[in-house]
Amino acid sequence: xxxxxxxxxxxxxxxxxxxxxxxxxxxxxxxxxxxxxxxxxxxxxxxxxxxxxxxxxxxxxxxxxxxxxxxxxxxxxxxxxxxxxxxxxxxxxxxxxxxxxx
Numbered sequence: 796x797x798x799x800x801x802x803x804x805x806x807x808x809x810x811x812x813x814x815x816x817x818x819x820x821x822x823x824x825x826x827x828x829x830x831x832x833x834x835x836x837x838x839x840x841x842x843x844x845x846x847x848x849x850x851x852x853x854x855x856x857x858x859x860x861x862x863x864x865x866x867x868x869x870x871x872x873x874x875x876x877x878x879x880x881x882x883x884x885x886x887x888x889x890x891x892x893x894x895x896x897x
Contacts, residue, residue, distance in 0.1 A: 798829060 798820075800811045813820045820826060831839065 798826065 798811050798813060798817070800809050802809050811826050813826070820829070
């Protein structure tokens with residue numbers, strides 16, 4: 796578990812050297828696992844990661860996508876109801892409900 800590390804103040808990074816005898820350390824998450832074991836998982840302060848906040852671009856694109864889906868659904872329903880007879884409308888209603896994303 797003892798991995799030699801140095802701290803660089805200028806860019807606030809920690810550089811960890813992994814010896815060749817530690818074949819289980821392949822990725823940075825393996826180093827963090829060793830830190831968790833050494834420090835104790837129950838001692839780590841719980842907090843929400845910053846990545847849980849949605850980006851404004853994603854929120855806007857989700858709104859646009861939902862509006863486009865609603866528009867296409869309404870227009871497809873109008874088109875198909877105009878082309879088919881009244882006896883086929885019930886079957887189309889059932890099939891079109893599968894595409895609703897609400």
